[in-house]
Amino acid sequence: MHELKLHPVNAGVWRVTHSQVGHVGNLKLAGGVWKFKAIGYDPNGEVIPGGGPLTDRHNTSFVTPDEAALNAALGPL
Numbered sequence: 001m002h003e004l005k006l007h008p009v010n011a012g013v014w015r016v017t018h019s020q021v022g023h024v025g026n027l028k029l030a031g032g033v034w035k036f037k038a039i040g041y042d043p044n045g046e047v048i049p050g051g052g053p054l055t056d057r058h059n060t061s062f063v064t065p066d067e068a069a070l071n072a073a074l075g076p077l
Contacts, residue, residue: 004019023041034061036073
C-alpha cells in the first residue's frame with residue numbers, strides 16, 4: 001500500500017501527500033531533474049520550507065514523478 005500520493009499542480013510541480021499526515025512536500029522539476037522539497041507546518045499553520053516529517057529526505061532526486069519510486073525512496077514515515 002502506498003502512503004504517499006502525487007497530485008499534479010502544473011507542468012513542473014506535483015504536490016506530495018501522505019495518507020495520514022496530509023501535505024508533506026512537493027516534487028519540483030529543476031534543471032531537468034525532479035527534486036522532492038519537504039514541507040512542514042508550525043502550530044499556527046505557517047509553512048516551514050524543508051521541514052516536516054520528511055526533512056531528512058529534502059532534495060531527493062527522481063527521474064520522473066512516479067508514486068512507486070517516491071514511496072520506495074521516501075517512505076515509510
